Amino acid sequence: MDSRPGYHRGLGGGGNNLSYGGSASNSPALTGGQARRRKQPPRPADFKLQVIIIGSRGVGKTSLMERFTDDTFCEACKSTVGVDFKIKTVDLRGKKIRLQIWDTAGQERFNSITSAYYRSAKGIILVYDLTKKETFDDLPKWMKMIDKYASEDAELLLVGNKLDCEIDREITRQQGEKFAQQITGMRFCEASAKDNFNVDEIFLKLVDDILKKMPLDMMRSGLSNSVLSLQPEPEVPPELPPPRPPVRCC
Amino acid sequence: MEETLVSADGKNLRAVLCQRCGCRVLSVGTATLAKRELLLPSMKKKSSLADESNPDCELLVEHWLVHDMFTFENVGFTKDVGNVKFLVCADCEVGPIGWHSLEEKNNFYVAIQRVRHE
Numbered sequence: 505m506d507s508r509p510g511y512h513r514g515l516g517g518g519g520n521n522l523s524y525g526g527s528a529s530n531s532p533a534l535t536g537g538q539a540r541r542r543k544q545p546p547r548p549a550d551f552k553l554q555v556i557i558i559g560s561r562g563v564g565k566t567s568l569m570e571r572f573t574d575d576t577f578c579e580a581c582k583s584t585v586g587v588d589f590k591i592k593t594v595d596l597r598g599k600k601i602r603l604q605i606w607d608t609a610g611q612e613r614f615n616s617i618t619s620a621y622y623r624s625a626k627g628i629i630l631v632y633d634l635t636k637k638e639t640f641d642d643l644p645k646w647m648k649m650i651d652k653y654a655s656e657d658a659e660l661l662l663v664g665n666k667l668d669c670e671i672d673r674e675i676t677r678q679q680g681e682k683f684a685q686q687i688t689g690m691r692f693c694e695a696s697a698k699d700n701f702n703v704d705e706i707f708l709k710l711v712d713d714i715l716k717k718m719p720l721d722m723m724r725s726g727l728s729n730s731v732l733s734l735q736p737e738p739e740v741p742p743e744l745p746p747p748r749p750p751v752r753c754c
Numbered sequence: 755m756e757e758t759l760v761s762a763d764g765k766n767l768r769a770v771l772c773q774r775c776g777c778r779v780l781s782v783g784t785a786t787l788a789k790r791e792l793l794l795p796s797m798k799k800k801s802s803l804a805d806e807s808n809p810d811c812e813l814l815v816e817h818w819l820v821h822d823m824f825t826f827e828n829v830g831f832t833k834d835v836g837n838v839k840f841l842v843c844a845d846c847e848v849g850p851i852g853w854h855s856l857e858e859k860n861n862f863y864v865a866i867q868r869v870r871h872e
Contacts, residue, residue: 590831602826604824
């Protein structure tokens with residue numbers, strides 16, 4: 505009973521082996537009541553990955569996390585306490601992957617996000633608002649944080665958000681592409697969390713890139729119940745980052 | 755509680771889903787029935803979770819308990835409210851559907867009344 509018909513929208517023909525975990529991963533054998541009651545050992549996750557979403561204030565980080573899946577968003581039902589992180593399940597290449605996704609909204613000062621956030625992240629989604637030049641101009645400062653704290657093999661994805669506001673665009677796609685090209689291994693795309701355009705693709709692509717780099721028997725027991733506590737970092741001098749080391753592959 | 759929900763060894767016989775959007779929270783056989791009195795803010799209206807004096811809470815007793823957060827298929831954790839994180843639906847964020855105390859690192863409760871079963 506997949507009650508989220510919008511899930512596979514936009515994955516197109518190219519992504520035929522990508523499907524969202526959750527309810528979409530039910531095998532046909534499980535649809536009958538009898539089959540459901542058959543004794544089956546629960547299938548543990550094959551991989552556990554931590555993904556963080558960073559970027560300047562107002563670029564839509566939280567919307568990206570929400571829109572990763574939801575097509576029936578209802579503001580009135582939301583609790584007033586914000587969501588800290590989410591566990592999401594993705595099925596990719598026959599593997600079941602648990603993502604722990606951290607949204608850093610509210611901690612946009614570059615130096616206020618604790619290094620622990622970055623250190624354990626296998627994937628980092630850096631977001632800017634393509635209608636606000638200042639959020640694009642902030643990217644070098646975010647890169648500085650990544651260079652300083654993140655694991656060198658973390659997959660990086662640059663996202664120009666708010667593609668639905670084409671009229672107000674201040675940053676061209678080429679500018680975004682150019683920025684990403686300067687950084688070894690960084691992917692780039694534009695997206696609209698509002699229209700859910702490219703959002704699920706972003707996460708699946710990132711996970712796919714992470715998996716490609718990973719020995720298959722790794723990460724099965726990497727993370728456990730880690731609720732990071734976020735402490736302010738000491739002041740970081742505002743200078744440009746050194747170029748990322750060339751050893752980063754693909 | 756319906757008998758069909760729980761197996762002889764106390765596990766969930768049916769998958770646990772969000773009441774509202776059907777998002778899968780727990781797969782079959784991954785959680786254990788646990789009885790414990792936990793106070794969860796109301797789900798019916800936009801109540802202020804941060805306001806501890808808010809009387810609009812509900813005492814819930816029957817829960818699905820898991821010991822590893824990566825047992826969840828999909829779930830959201832709220833920011834800290836005191837030493838508690840509430841669990842919400844990962845997709846539509848309806849909730850709270852569950853409770854986690856930072857003092858009990860390995861206990862995650864999902865209130866049976868606040869979810870539906872496949």
